[in-house]
Amino acid sequence: MVFNVARLRVKELADALSVDAPEIIATCSLLKIPATSPLSSLSVEQSKEIIDYIQSTNSNKNID
Numbered sequence: 001m002v003f004n005v006a007r008l009r010v011k012e013l014a015d016a017l018s019v020d021a022p023e024i025i026a027t028c029s030l031l032k033i034p035a036t037s038p039l040s041s042l043s044v045e046q047s048k049e050i051i052d053y054i055q056s057t058n059s060n061k062n063i064d
Contacts, residue, residue, distance in 0.1 A: 008047050011038035017054060027053055 010028070014021040021038040028035035031053060033046050042050070 006044045007041045008044075009038065010035050010040045010042060013042060013047055013050065014038070017051065019054065023054075024050060 010024050011021050014024045017024075025035055025037070025040075027033075027050050028040075028042075028046075031049055033042070033049070034040070035042060035046075
């Protein structure tokens with residue numbers, strides 16, 4: 001039997017990053033990650049990809 005050990009919900013990731021869940025879902029759409037609701041599950045790799053994207057866009061906003 002195989003268990004999904006490391007999964008994170010969109011709303012949990014949004015809380016951890018201090019952003020709204022719809023922003024995470026929009027980012028998922030841009031990155032072609034299948035997440036359509038705050039209860040959608042994300043893998044560790046998907047979460048890292050989203051975090052990297054959000055951090056890079058936030059740093060670009062700070063430069064402007």
